[in-house]
Amino acid sequence: MSDEKAKYRVLRLSHIHNQLWPEGSEVEYDGKPGSALEPINDAAKAAKAKAERKGEAATTTIPNGTGNPPAAGGNSNQPGPEGGNGGNGEGNENLAELQEQYEQLFQKKAHPAMKADTLREKIAEKRSELGL
Numbered sequence: 001m002s003d004e005k006a007k008y009r010v011l012r013l014s015h016i017h018n019q020l021w022p023e024g025s026e027v028e029y030d031g032k033p034g035s036a037l038e039p040i041n042d043a044a045k046a047a048k049a050k051a052e053r054k055g056e057a058a059t060t061t062i063p064n065g066t067g068n069p070p071a072a073g074g075n076s077n078q079p080g081p082e083g084g085n086g087g088n089g090e091g092n093e094n095l096a097e098l099q100e101q102y103e104q105l106f107q108k109k110a111h112p113a114m115k116a117d118t119l120r121e122k123i124a125e126k127r128s129e130l131g132l
Helices: 042-060 095-106 116-130
Strands: 007-010 014-016 019-021 026-028 037-039
Touching: 007 042, 037 042, 095 116
Parallel strands: none
Antiparallel strands: 007 026, 007 037, 014 019
């Protein structure tokens, strides 16, 4: 392994080592390089490639987003890849569609934590109450 320090060109004003570096500056940096640093030497290119590989895994996982697999126990209200609702009931109805129907019937928004099964039940009860 080489003792060469990673050297970068600053692409936009950046705070590195408790100092502001203007665009175009060259800086040695041994941390995880971000998008504001352009690699100059081989050590920097290797560090940048490693950071980008690690970053790919992080960008595909969005907290509570549709790219997330459901947590153990299936407590996800997000739409699944097959058009379901992340394991919170049967049917192809989208959670957003159920929330919209709920809002139309009850004239108020559904609680954000309300699951699709609960929404279906409440909607069905209200429709039978109204004779729809």
